[in-house]
Amino acid sequence: MLSSKSLRNKVLTIDTMNPNVKNVEYAVRGPIVQRAVQIEKELREGMKKPFTEVIKANIGDAHAMGQQPITFFRQVLALCSYPELLKDNMFPEDAKSRARRILQACGGSSLGAYSASQGIDCVRQDVARYIERRDGGVPCDPDNVYLTSGASDGIVTMLKLLVCGEGASKTGVMISIPQYPLYSAALAELGAVQVNYYLNEEKCWSMDLSELERSLAEARKHCNPKVLCIINPGNPTGQVQSRQCIEDVIRFAAKEHLFLMADEVYQDNVYAEGCQFHSFKKVLFELGPQYSNTVELVSFHSTSKCYMGECGFRGGYMEVINMDPEVKAQLIKLVSVRLCPAVPGQALMDMVVNSPQPGEPSYTTFMKERTATLSLLAEKAKLTEEMLNTVPGITCNPVQGAMYSFPNISLPQKAIKEAKALGQAPDMFYCMKMLEETGICLVPGSGFGQKDGTYHFRMTILPPTDKLKLLLAKVKEFHQKFTRQYS
Amino acid sequence: MLSSKSLRNKVLTIDTMNPNVKNVEYAVRGPIVQRAVQIEKELREGMKKPFTEVIKANIGDAHAMGQQPITFFRQVLALCSYPELLKDNMFPEDAKSRARRILQACGGSSLGAYSASQGIDCVRQDVARYIERRDGGVPCDPDNVYLTSGASDGIVTMLKLLVCGEGASKTGVMISIPQYPLYSAALAELGAVQVNYYLNEEKCWSMDLSELERSLAEARKHCNPKVLCIINPGNPTGQVQSRQCIEDVIRFAAKEHLFLMADEVYQDNVYAEGCQFHSFKKVLFELGPQYSNTVELVSFHSTSKCYMGECGFRGGYMEVINMDPEVKAQLIKLVSVRLCPAVPGQALMDMVVNSPQPGEPSYTTFMKERTATLSLLAEKAKLTEEMLNTVPGITCNPVQGAMYSFPNISLPQKAIKEAKALGQAPDMFYCMKMLEETGICLVPGSGFGQKDGTYHFRMTILPPTDKLKLLLAKVKEFHQKFTRQYS
Ligand SMILES: Cc1ncc(COP(=O)(O)O)c(C=O)c1O
Ligand SMILES: Cc1ncc(COP(=O)(O)O)c(C=O)c1O
Numbered sequence: 001m002l003s004s005k006s007l008r009n010k011v012l013t014i015d016t017m018n019p020n021v022k023n024v025e026y027a028v029r030g031p032i033v034q035r036a037v038q039i040e041k042e043l044r045e046g047m048k049k050p051f052t053e054v055i056k057a058n059i060g061d062a063h064a065m066g067q068q069p070i071t072f073f074r075q076v077l078a079l080c081s082y083p084e085l086l087k088d089n090m091f092p093e094d095a096k097s098r099a100r101r102i103l104q105a106c107g108g109s110s111l112g113a114y115s116a117s118q119g120i121d122c123v124r125q126d127v128a129r130y131i132e133r134r135d136g137g138v139p140c141d142p143d144n145v146y147l148t149s150g151a152s153d154g155i156v157t158m159l160k161l162l163v164c165g166e167g168a169s170k171t172g173v174m175i176s177i178p179q180y181p182l183y184s185a186a187l188a189e190l191g192a193v194q195v196n197y198y199l200n201e202e203k204c205w206s207m208d209l210s211e212l213e214r215s216l217a218e219a220r221k222h223c224n225p226k227v228l229c230i231i232n233p234g235n236p237t238g239q240v241q242s243r244q245c246i247e248d249v250i251r252f253a254a255k256e257h258l259f260l261m262a263d264e265v266y267q268d269n270v271y272a273e274g275c276q277f278h279s280f281k282k283v284l285f286e287l288g289p290q291y292s293n294t295v296e297l298v299s300f301h302s303t304s305k306c307y308m309g310e311c312g313f314r315g316g317y318m319e320v321i322n323m324d325p326e327v328k329a330q331l332i333k334l335v336s337v338r339l340c341p342a343v344p345g346q347a348l349m350d351m352v353v354n355s356p357q358p359g360e361p362s363y364t365t366f367m368k369e370r371t372a373t374l375s376l377l378a379e380k381a382k383l384t385e386e387m388l389n390t391v392p393g394i395t396c397n398p399v400q401g402a403m404y405s406f407p408n409i410s411l412p413q414k415a416i417k418e419a420k421a422l423g424q425a426p427d428m429f430y431c432m433k434m435l436e437e438t439g440i441c442l443v444p445g446s447g448f449g450q451k452d453g454t455y456h457f458r459m460t461i462l463p464p465t466d467k468l469k470l471l472l473a474k475v476k477e478f479h480q481k482f483t484r485q486y487s
Numbered sequence: 488m489l490s491s492k493s494l495r496n497k498v499l500t501i502d503t504m505n506p507n508v509k510n511v512e513y514a515v516r517g518p519i520v521q522r523a524v525q526i527e528k529e530l531r532e533g534m535k536k537p538f539t540e541v542i543k544a545n546i547g548d549a550h551a552m553g554q555q556p557i558t559f560f561r562q563v564l565a566l567c568s569y570p571e572l573l574k575d576n577m578f579p580e581d582a583k584s585r586a587r588r589i590l591q592a593c594g595g596s597s598l599g600a601y602s603a604s605q606g607i608d609c610v611r612q613d614v615a616r617y618i619e620r621r622d623g624g625v626p627c628d629p630d631n632v633y634l635t636s637g638a639s640d641g642i643v644t645m646l647k648l649l650v651c652g653e654g655a656s657k658t659g660v661m662i663s664i665p666q667y668p669l670y671s672a673a674l675a676e677l678g679a680v681q682v683n684y685y686l687n688e689e690k691c692w693s694m695d696l697s698e699l700e701r702s703l704a705e706a707r708k709h710c711n712p713k714v715l716c717i718i719n720p721g722n723p724t725g726q727v728q729s730r731q732c733i734e735d736v737i738r739f740a741a742k743e744h745l746f747l748m749a750d751e752v753y754q755d756n757v758y759a760e761g762c763q764f765h766s767f768k769k770v771l772f773e774l775g776p777q778y779s780n781t782v783e784l785v786s787f788h789s790t791s792k793c794y795m796g797e798c799g800f801r802g803g804y805m806e807v808i809n810m811d812p813e814v815k816a817q818l819i820k821l822v823s824v825r826l827c828p829a830v831p832g833q834a835l836m837d838m839v840v841n842s843p844q845p846g847e848p849s850y851t852t853f854m855k856e857r858t859a860t861l862s863l864l865a866e867k868a869k870l871t872e873e874m875l876n877t878v879p880g881i882t883c884n885p886v887q888g889a890m891y892s893f894p895n896i897s898l899p900q901k902a903i904k905e906a907k908a909l910g911q912a913p914d915m916f917y918c919m920k921m922l923e924e925t926g927i928c929l930v931p932g933s934g935f936g937q938k939d940g941t942y943h944f945r946m947t948i949l950p951p952t953d954k955l956k957l958l959l960a961k962v963k964e965f966h967q968k969f970t971r972q973y974s
Contacts, residue, residue, distance in 0.1 A: 011713055011746040011783050014813040018651045026823045061601045064594025074569040081831075082565035090575070107551025112797040114548045149636060149801075152825045160676075164505045185824040189647075226498050259498040296498050310599040312830030314636075326501040336513045337672040338639045342829035343799030344568075 062309025119147025549796025606634025720888030
């Protein structure tokens, strides 16, 4: 017999579920995107709309926007997947030798074997050599490199290690506002305290030491701030931090006894003149042993961004510096529970850090493809900034790097009132209206956090140039119409 | 200036880290395996040992043990990775059409695009049709199917949703002992209460209703048991539960208001005569609407096991039944945070549930490969059981399914004492000695849990037949020597 209780109630309900999960928000795939998917379906079913297609500029998903994969990478992946192809003449020798090297490092020479939980040894060695080249010879120990399922996985894993305590001793994690919402989501899930520091929009979204100090002092009143997260180049804000700024941040972390998490997934995405990517690790070592022997740092990279855009493979790595050896053992145990990151993603990461070299048969094509992709992104970054700044009421910082612009939009009081009456953030109201009227899918600034009373949206620069121009023209038209309508 | 504090202490130490992570144990990749890796290195460096190679029977990693991948799967994966190959004549038409179908469902027709967080639509539809065929027509809604990064990911995600509360209202999760240690590890990480119920070794590791009742009553004294996990076919115990037993468990869950988690990753791995795989879902629906409309169930599957053995791709799915719609929305939000499961793994899952059909060019080869793999596993299951049962002091239940035997070993008192003096579990002491003396790598029963005062080890049946015979002969010899030595 069933008890009457089980007929009435489910075991798992919104009231009985994990409350931390309930607190999670994730704007990049939130209500706007869900509505966009619905609208696409309505269009397919023949519903009449003032537009014929949805243009998505809500997520940094390069291939979905038409960017082509790097030929060499895909050749090696095909060879690894179906090694019979190694017998064929259709593939260049360097692709074959990369595939052989990866397969030799796999159990049973198969991508289908679990790898070591930390990642395939030879891939971690290649990552270490890549980091050394990138950082002008600063040494990297492969033992400090952990392969991950995308950077997301690494970030969540590190936060999981770091977060503990209750009440006033609960771990606080400092994150930039605006932020990439993975951070706030992971912190909510872990029940940690999110400590906001604001990027300086007036100074092109740079980091201010005084703001870090304010934020930390504030946080110390009610939690135990232990971690400082930085995204550079920035998402959603597209800035590239200066060397001086990074130096300041490292000194600040050392002084204030903070663990540094540097999200450097956009390290190749630097477009603006005078800007350059400086890795936290390199600057840390340049500051001398007083810092390089003490400051704890983890840096994240991914196959999803840069010129690769291979998001679906979920490849990534993290490098930890100055991590306590006992904690490293705990980290290895923790990653063992899920056995290993997907091996095709590890193979892809290997090609990224061990790409074709001068003299190898694939070198010319590889470089041509890589350069073309990065130049196109640089063009679109410029185009986006320029076009947006022609719209009265929209102000856009230069898109120095990454794949996003995060323009400031001024919204009429009447619109703000109407949004609030609907229980919506004003920029959510704005973006939702834009979606319904133009088919353009952006993410409201409120999904990333912003200074109270300011409004933004995030758009990627990824659509093909033609579509991007169309999109920007439509945004302009919409913004003007919206402003008129609510003035 | 650095504060003296930061010179002295690290931010992240064994004392300041997340204590839940510290409590995690994971035997399948624990100290024995770490030592095995070290010994392999020592052998390569020329160190003399009483053996020339390490034989690993510690993890269900089929390809690493020489099992060959299914040709068709790998052809489709190669085609998806490098679509240029679609132009070639070397691939069969059915492989090409599967690849085209998957690519069409990917953003920008690329495996490199993020998919929907719940998984690619058409793959979820194919999974739903597979489940319907498997379960004799019981309907499956693709909206209830979530693709995952291996079953591990799905299991952890579901537990994360379910676990909450503090003190006496903390969620209790019932797991079988012996268990697959992912469960205890995930529960430790989430800070949930692990509630043990013992499988009946005398009755071939079946589930006893009275033991479930005992365990639940016990647990209710100190926590809030909400979830009942079952692994069928079993890991590490290799049993296949009868239809009657599954029915009993479902009635028990209904009566006691428990959420059911059915780990069915070994659903094709059934070898023993008279045994058959019964999915929890099918039995649930056969019990009638009183059950099928109320009991909350989630079932997990994976590309890692069965005849595929494609562990490295981290493919998997879960199907949820009777889940509260509000909770489903929360689940979708939760999986969105990590963006999506690796797309090659999703593609592979699609081929598993949409394999070549009679009349298609790849059908014959596919069936030949599939049957050969499963028959070989059945042979090795029999061989393992029989050989182990010839050893005095070792008693082994039939390996009815899955990929493991979990024999009972009797250890001399002297050995138990010596182990305890070293602070080791007696079967850990035994397995470590076996590794050092024979090069055979097994996992001690204590890593999975066992009745107090009983000792076991787990070994996979995966090594190639020759090696398996050698391994079993060495185990026999070692056990006899060990028994003599400590008697
Ligand atoms: C700043 C930042 N970090 C991490 C990620 C996660 O990327 P993935 O998990 O695909 O590597 C993203 C993705 O957009 C990102 O923008
Ligand atoms: C019972 C059981 N469940 C889940 C898993 C996890 O497998 P995967 O994450 O590779 O799908 C395993 C792996 O051995 C297992 O034995």
